[in-house]
Amino acid sequence: MKLSTLTLVASFAAGAAMAGPVAPADVAFNDEGAVEASLSGMAGDAANGAEIMKSKKKGNCISCHEVTALNDAPFHGEVGPMLDGAGDRWTEAQLRGILANSKMTFEGTVMPAYYKVDGFTRPGNAYTGKAAEGALDPLLNAQQIEDVVAFLMTLKD
Template identity: 65%
Template sequence: MRLTAITAAATLIAGMAFAENVAPSDVQFAEYGEVEASLTGMPGNAENGAVIMGDKGQGNCVSCHAVSALADIPFQGEVGPTLDGIGDVRSEAELRGILINAKKTFEGSVMPAFYKTDGFIRPGDAYTGKAAPADLPPLLSAQDIEDVVAFLMTLKDS
C-alpha cells in the first residue's frame, strides 16, 4: 500500500515535469510582443542556450549578433545589435517574445521567427512545384527558446 502511494506521487511529479509545451499557434503575446509564460513550464539551460546561439544548424544568432561571451565563435554578425548586456536591458518575457516572433515587437525586423509555424508565403509552387504542403515546423523547439532566453539573461554588464 505504501509503495503504491509513493509510485503514484512519483508518477504525478513526473507528469508535471513533462507538461505539454505551448504550441506555436497558442502563444499569447502582450501589447509590445512580450511572452510572459514559459513555453515549457521549466527553466531554460543557459549552457545549451549558448550552444544553440552559435550552432549554424540551430539558432545561429551570432551570424547577425555579436556576443562577447561567445568570442570563440568566429565571424560574428553586425546586422543586429550586439547582445552584450541584454540581460540588463530586456526582461525574460521581452526576450522570449522577440525569439518567438520579433515582428511582434519590431514590425520591420528581418530577424526570423524562431517559434512560428504558419502564415508564411510559399512561392515554391509557382517556381518549383515543391512548396511544403503543410505548416512548417518551428526553427527552434519550445525548450530551445527557453534555453536561449536563459543564456541571454546571463549577459549582464554588472
C-alpha cells in the same frame, strides 16, 4: 493533514509535468510582444542556449548579432544589435517574445520568428521547384527557446 498536503503537492507536480510545451499557435503575447509564461514549462539551460546561438543548424543567432561571450565562434554579424548586456536591456519575458516572434515587438524586423509555424508567404514551386508542403515545424522548439533566453539573461553589463 500531512498526507493531504503531500497528496496535493504530488498531484500538482504530476499535472505540471504532463502539461507539456505551449504550442506555437497558443503563445500568449502581451501588447508589447513579451511572453510571460515559459514555453516549455521548464527552466532554460544557459550552456545549451549558447550552443544553439552558435549552431548554424539551430538558432545561428551570431550570423546577425555580435556576442562577446561567444567569441570562440567565428563570423559574428552586424545586422542585429550587439547582445552584450541583453540581460540588462530586456526582461526574460521580452526576450522570450522576441525569440518566439520578433515581429510582435519590432514591426518590420528581418529577424526570423523562431517559434512560428503559420502565416508564411511561400515562393511556391514555380520559383525553386522545392517549396515546402504542408505544416512547418518551428525553427526552435519550446525548450530551445527557453535555453537561449537563459543564456541571454546571463549577458549583463
